[in-house]
Amino acid sequence: MSEFNEKLLLPNIPDLHKIEVYEQNNGYSGLRKAIGMTADAVIDEVKKSNLKGRGGAGFPTGLKWSFMPKQSAKPKYLCANGDEGEPGTFKDRQIFGFNPHLFIEGSLIAAYAMGIKAVYVYIRGEYVKWIKILQQAIDEAYSKNYIGKNILGSQFSTDVYIVRGAGAYICGEESSLMNSIEGERGYPRVKPPFPAQVGLWGCPTTINNIETLANVPLIILRGAEWYSQIGVPKHPGTLLFGVSGHVKKPGVYELPTGSLLTDIIFKHAGGVRDDKKIKAVIPGGSSTKWILGGELDGVKMDADSLKAYDTSIGTGGVIVMDEDTDVIKVLARLTHFYHHESCGQCTPCREGCGWMEKILNRFIAGEARIEDVDLLLNVANNIEGNTVCALGDAAAWPVQSVIKKFRGEFEKRVKKISSEKKYVPPPHLISV
């Protein structure tokens, strides 16, 4: 793999959020070029580029677009997913803040390719600052006829609207997101039918992540061939790696796929605070399985490489934990999050996440029994795969991986505590 240093999504250009600056840097040329092509040719180009979704699931973007019906009596919609609720993920806000027009342009190219009537940009409700920046960028784009009726003198018309979320992690799941836009509780829908057939208000709909759409203008402008050679061929392009936790220089680093995890942590994020050792790393947002500090050498950050480590690239949110980290406490905090964010629709997730949290809190409080380790694993295994959406899986995976990699810590916790403090069951259990 050749060294690729270019920043495609977050180039170091001051004031790029202003439309004049964006235009001076080839802005909206991709849209202009796309409108000169047929819609099918645009989809083909994105297919050929091998662009994969950046929201976590990594689905091929061009293929997703091709699922949309060519002819439809109903209007077609595009939802841009900027819910960004996955703990450890803070990349889309960089796009909104520094390069909002790139994302808008990508959405417009997608809208042109799929014959979209309106683009709904769903942004988490807390991102007030970034909603303002994006709204201003959208207004500018309307005023220059990049959005609206007969865009750039063509037959193509579309609108772009911002929908503000209201603090529900589950709304980052595509079908919950659609329910939320429709003014409902964010309950995931059963699939099939898939959104391309029955989506927003029952109409054909595509949902793409913000970062995914931001990749599109350059693919159209510079070609699929060029794009597909950046990083790893099966998962090409650059990724916005958000590095957080115990590192000296946390932040978002744009690097080609296939970059070494150790390079991201040590070369870019400055290494571990106080030069401590690494205990574990969460590679792609809180839902992904953990990698031990001792396993980091040679780990490459792309979809296929991480599969070999039984984890996934997720959202590219790298969370680094140093040697002093209490992993059980971290896991308990994460599990509390999934319990809190479970929409409550499916029993295994609604109840199971709460049970896991209770068991983990027993370990922290020193009230755990040795059999609680397997009980915890058993609950996780019975959530996984038994729910409508992936939130249940996302809650189970960290638990499974932490038990697998740190079983000794759980056991030590039980033994250590039980030798110091004898477990006394609560009164209602004694009477049974």
Added chain:
Amino acid sequence: MLTQENINKINALKKQFPDNKSLTIPALHIAQEQFGWVSEDSMKEIASLLNLPESHVIGVATFYSMFNKKPVGQYHIQVCTNVSCQLLGSEKISQYICNKFNIKVGETTSDKKFTVSEVECLGSCGTAPMMQVNDDYYENLTPEKIDHILQDLK
């Protein structure tokens, strides 16, 4: 009651959506901006304004954690305690703020000025620990920084 200006704001959004139901969440946001929280009266008013069942609006408002179902202080301090912030000491940050006001998490000061909540990830992991005060993010927090921020709010 919603101000006429806010009712106009809600009505102006109608052109963005094919039905009234889709205005539920935007209308709740507008109500919360006006009152600082969403009361049952506000929910009922929105239901009647949008011609929707009250149960629908209440169901939606209670699902989403951003909608305050009881009044909060003039400044709503929300401390992120999720993993990236936890690793960098958010527990202490939250405790520090509570101690300053002599309240517990979830409580409001007696002068109704400050409410402290602990919340889930706010997407500020690279600048942890962090808190949100009303609409604004405050990042890379230290006790000294918190002192300055709270001083400015008073």
